[in-house]
Amino acid sequence: MMPNLLQSLSEAAVGFLVSEAKFNATATVLVLIFLGIALYLIRLDRKISAIEKEDPS
C-alpha cells in the first residue's frame, strides 16, 4: 500500500517536473530556494525573540 502510494506520488511529481518543456523544473527550483530561505528567516526571527526575552536592559 505505502510503496504504491509513494510510487504514484513520485510519478505525479515527475509528470509535473517534465511538463511545459521542463520549465516546471525551473519553477520548482525557484520555489524550493524561496522556501529554504524563508524557513531560515523564521528560525532567525525566533532566535531574536528568544534573545529579546533575556534582554538585561
Added chain:
Amino acid sequence: MKINTFIRKQAWKALGLILVLTTLTAGLFIPLKPGILDVAPQKLSGTNPQLKAYVYNVPKGWKARQLLLQSGPIQWLNQGEIQSENSQVSARFAPNASQGNNAFDRLYTVFIRLENDQAQSNWISLPDAVWLDSSCNNGDTTAQIAANSYQQDGDWTTGFPHRPILNESIRNQFFHVPMWFAMMFLLLFSVIYAIRYLSKGRLDDDLRADALIRVALLAGIIGCVTGSAWARATWGSWWPRDPKLNGVALGMIMYFAYLLLRSTLKDPMQRARLSSVYGIFVFPLFIALVWIMPKLSSNTLHPGSGGTVGFKKYDLDDTLKLVFYPAVLGWILVYTWIAQLLYRINRIAQKFENHDA
C-alpha cells in the same frame, strides 16, 4: 552616519539584491532558442515510415523545409511533402539499400531545416533521437543522397541555447548552481576568519567564521534539494549515482560534525580554538570532494567534469554567461548578508550571556 560609511557598509547588500533580481528576471524571461523537443515514434519500421517532430520556439515566418536523418556518413532526406501543424512537423522517409545494410538498426540524429520568406536557412536538431529498423529497407537501390550544406544563414533569435534533455530547465544554471558557489565562497570566507582568529585571538572572528559555516550549510541544503528536483526531471533519478553528489554528501556530513563538535564545547576560548582549527582543515577536504574528485572521475553527469562537457561549449552567444556570472556574484553577496545577520545576532546573544554571568 556619514554618507561614505553608509555606502561602504550597505552598498554590497544592495548590489547583491539587484543582481539576484535582475538575473532572476533575465533568467526567466529570455526565451530559449528554437529546437526539437521530441520525435515520435522512437523507432521507425515498415516501408515509408512517418516521423513526427515536436519543434519548440520556432519564430514567426520560419517554415520547416527539410527533414533529415543522419548517422555518421549516412543520411536520409524526407520524401515528399512536409506536414506542419502548430508545433508538429512530420514527413515520410524511404530508406533503401543504396547506402548498405549498415544503414539500418542504428540510431539517427534528426535535423530540420527551417527557412524564412527571404530564403534564409537554419538547422535545428535532436541527437540520437530515432532508431531505424531494418524493416524500413524498401529494397530500392536508387541512391538518395541528402543535398544539404548545414548552412546557417538566417538571423536567428537570440536566447539561451536549446539543449536536448535540458530544454527549459537550462535556466536552473542561474538558480541551482549559484547555491553551490555561494556555499564554497562562504566556507572560504569562514576559513579566512578562522585564520584571523587563530592569529589575533579575537572571539568576534570566531563568531563570524561560525555564522558563515552555518549559512553555507543552508546554501548547501538548498543546493541539494533543488539539484534533486532538477536531476529527476533530466537524469531520471532523485539522487543519481554521481561522484559529485556523493562528494557533496560526505562534505556536508563533515560540516554537520563541526556543528556537533561546537555544541559540545562550553568554554568560549576552547570552542573558538577547536572549531577554527577544524574549519581550516575540513575546507581543503571539502573542495577536494566536491571539486577535484569529480573532475578526475570518468563517469559523472555534472557538466565540466569527467567525460561531460561544460555549458560553455554550447554557449555560442554568451547569453548564458551574461546571466550566470552576475547570478553567482549576487547570491554570494545575499548569503554573506544572511551570514552577517546571524553573526550580529549571535554576538548580541553572547553579550547578554556574559552579562548574566
